[in-house]
Amino acid sequence: DAMVIQNPRYQVTQFGKPVTLSCSQTLNHNVMYWYQQKSSQAPKLLFHYYDKDFNNEADTPDNFQSRRPNTSFCFLDIRSPGLGDAAMYLCATSRDSTGTSAYNEQFFGPGTRLTVL
């Protein structure tokens, strides 16, 4: 089945130790997103890729970076995790031919739960 895969499902890191979360998709969608979701909060968009074009949200901290080496894979790098970065990180994809990604449904992966000690 076509899907969005996130690895690992659970990640524990130490305060200040860089960590990378990965996302892959078999849907061949051109748009990929990274969201941060804290307990009982709304998913918050960090950034997205429209094909190879990177789009950073204005309030995303510099501590968060992303890479998309090809259509299928996207990575979230947290350079120096703080206690406040503990959250569920969700990867999503959509197929967009209009230039406005919000007009299409998004397909989410199961998420990676990040714990910072």
Next chain:
Amino acid sequence: SQKIEQNSEALNIQEGKTATLTCNYTNYSPAYLQWYRQDPGRGPVFLLLIRENEKEKRKERLKVTFDTTLKQSLFHITASQPADSATYLCALSQGNLIFGKGTKLSVKP
């Protein structure tokens, strides 16, 4: 900036009843509004999309309405079942999607 309010953090109903969840927004009406279901520890799953020129959309036991005058969307689940228990998120289009915090629905047998 756009703010989204989902009427209550939790809604408890009896099996077989209709669940009605509310999504209100504050500023301009979005062109599109989407509803997602999220189970604990999982990613959201898309349910329905409604456009600003559509008043109502249905899918099986689900119905969504969109009232741009009231700046409100209602999400209904008819003949609710315990398996419908989950958190339901509304999301508005503003360039990208802006999600609400969700309403946690519990359907008791």
